[in-house]
Amino acid sequence: MKFSYIFLLLSTFVIARGAIADQQPYNVSGIIPAVFVFGDSIVDTSNNNYIVTIAKGNMPQHGKNFMGGKATGRFCDGKIPSDILVEELGIKEVLPPYLDPTLQAKDLITGVTFASAGSGYDPQTNALLSVLSIPKQLGLFKEYIGKLKAIVGEARALEIVGNSLFIVLTGHNDIHLNPASSLNPSYNEILVNFASNFLQELYKLGARKIGVFGVLPLGCMPFHRNTRGGIQRNCVDSLNKKAYSFNNKLSTEINSLINKFPDARMVYIDIYKFMFDLINNPTKYGFKITKNGCCALVGKIELLASCPIACSKDDDYIFWDGFHLTEKGYRLLINQALQQHLQTFIS
Numbered sequence: 069m070k071f072s073y074i075f076l077l078l079s080t081f082v083i084a085r086g087a088i089a090d091q092q093p094y095n096v097s098g099i100i101p102a103v104f105v106f107g108d109s110i111v112d113t114s115n116n117n118y119i120v121t122i123a124k125g126n127m128p129q130h131g132k133n134f135m136g137g138k139a140t141g142r143f144c145d146g147k148i149p150s151d152i153l154v155e156e157l158g159i160k161e162v163l164p165p166y167l168d169p170t171l172q173a174k175d176l177i178t179g180v181t182f183a184s185a186g187s188g189y190d191p192q193t194n195a196l197l198s199v200l201s202i203p204k205q206l207g208l209f210k211e212y213i214g215k216l217k218a219i220v221g222e223a224r225a226l227e228i229v230g231n232s233l234f235i236v237l238t239g240h241n242d243i244h245l246n247p248a249s250s251l252n253p254s255y256n257e258i259l260v261n262f263a264s265n266f267l268q269e270l271y272k273l274g275a276r277k278i279g280v281f282g283v284l285p286l287g288c289m290p291f292h293r294n295t296r297g298g299i300q301r302n303c304v305d306s307l308n309k310k311a312y313s314f315n316n317k318l319s320t321e322i323n324s325l326i327n328k329f330p331d332a333r334m335v336y337i338d339i340y341k342f343m344f345d346l347i348n349n350p351t352k353y354g355f356k357i358t359k360n361g362c363c364a365l366v367g368k369i370e371l372l373a374s375c376p377i378a379c380s381k382d383d384d385y386i387f388w389d390g391f392h393l394t395e396k397g398y399r400l401l402i403n404q405a406l407q408q409h410l411q412t413f414i415s
Contacts, residue, residue, distance in 0.1 A: 094406060095158035099414045100233045100277070102179035103154050103163060104212075106205045106266075107238035107281075109185030110392065111150045114141025116185045116199060118167035123186035123197045129363055129378040133395060141165070143185060144388050145362065145378065146395030150181045152402045153235065166208055173219045179232065182208045188242035189262035196245060202238065202266050206273075213273065229274040233413055236267070237281040239318075240391075243310050244286050256314045260321050267322075271329055277413045278334045279405070280322055282315035285340055288347050290361045291390030301359045303347075315340050333412050337405050346386060346400065353400060354383070361387040362394060 105111045109125065116124050117140075125143040133146035142148050147155070150163040159178050164171055166180040184200030187193065194201035200208070216225040242249060242259050249255050263280070270278060286292065287304035296304045319336040326334050347358050362385040363378045379385060388394045393401070 094156050094410065096410070096414050100157060100159070100231065101228050102177065102232040103150075103157065103159060103235065104179050104209065104232060104275075105150045105153075105163060105181035105183055105235045105237070106202065106209075107181075107183040107236060108187050108241055109143045109183075110240070110398075111148060111181055111235070111237045112141070112143075112183040112185045113148065113150050113163055113165045113181050115165040115167045115181065115183060117141040118165070118169070119184070119198070119200065121186065121198045123184075123199055125185060132378055133382065135162075143392040144395055144398070145382050147398070148392075148395070149237065149398050149402050150183070150235075152395075152399055153233075153406075154179065156402060156406060157233075166212060176212065176215060176219065177228065180212065182206075182212075183237075186241055186245075188238055188240070188246065189259050189266065190242045190246055190248070191262075192248065193242045193246045196241075202262065206266060206269055209270075210273065226274055230276050232275075232277065234270060234275045234278045235281070236263075236270075236278065239263070239283045239314060240286060243283060243314060244292070244307060249310065256310070256317055259314060260317045263318060264321050264325065267325060267334070271325075271332060276332045278332065279337050279409060279413070280318065280334070281337045281405075282318055282340050283311045284343050285347070286311045288344070288358075289391050290359060290387050293359055294390075312340060335409050335412050337409060339401050339405065342401065342404050346397070350386060355386050355397075356384040358386050361385065361389040361392075363389040 114126065117126055124141060126139045126141045128139060130139040130144065131137065131142060134140060134142065147162065154160050154163045163179060163181050164175050166182050182205040184205065186197035186199040187201060189202055191201045191203060213225060213229065216228065239259060267278060267280065285303065285308045287307035292304045292307055293301040315338065322334055322336040346353055350356060350358050362382045382394055383396055385394055386397045
């Protein structure tokens with residue numbers, strides 16, 4: 069009895085970790101055929117390059133550690149969570165943006181990101197920068213399903229959608245950019261309602277494996293530390309409290325949806341606590357600098373475009389700029405999430 073239980077655990081571990089020749093940590097491409105991502109700049113691999121907006125990440129220095137060393141529209145020195153996720157799962161090297169006009173059928177079949185930098189759950193947040201709102205991202209996914217059916221047929225398309233992994237990562241811009249976050253005491257409840265409606269719409273379209281990320285400790289981002297953190301550039305507690313409160317309400321709502329849709333594998337992915345530990349104990353994770361971003365050598369305020377020269381030792385930095393992590397930081401977050409939740413999606 070005991071031997072059978074141990075054997076079952078070992079078998080599950082082998083399936084999940086999939087040690088293969090190219091040292092892929094996880095290999096579940098046979099179980100999860102595709103990955104679809106919705107959200108903001110943390111997971112936008114360049115959809116904003118194809119719309120009219122000032123929220124673009126294709127300026128010099130971005131992508132210095134990406135393939136070819138070129139800026140692609142990612143707000144990072146290299147890969148971002150969307151890319152890292154599909155790489156770690158053994159599906160493909162990067163997750164392309166849905167709006168890329170050069171996408172091939174093989175790119176569509178294994179997943180894309182619909183995320184748009186500057187977006188949030190609240191449609192009014194997206195209006196600030198003229199980016200793709202969550203409802204618009206959902207509309208693009210509906211369009212995608214039509215394309216997928218044309219490529220593989222309706223039955224196979226529904227099978228792909230039903231077995232694929234859906235990732236939702238947004239809410240940051242709602243909390244620290246939208247004026248309503250400060251003016252309306254009930255704003256977090258409104259955001260969670262937007263999030264819940266979106267998740268239910270995804271379910272109606274066939275999504276069953278859905279991972280919903282909470283937001284990061286916004287008050288500890290370099291931009292806010294350097295503009296609102298005082299002489300010591302401390303984390304801004306008021307912003308962190310808003311983020312923490314939102315995460316708690318979002319987690320509670322997802323638990324409610326799990327009960328409502330028992331056939332779905334929906335999980336809340338907490339990155340707040342891990343990120344907070346990362347910031348407060350950087351040496352434990354191989355970092356040295358937490359209060360500034362690598363891409364901010366001109367002045368103390370890290371703006372998205374103020375990076376004529378990036379730092380030379382980006383591995384020392386948790387943050388790439390005032391709001392986004394380095395690839396090294398993102399890899400830690402994604403691996404933490406996979407270790408905690410991958411089994412839910414493949415069991």
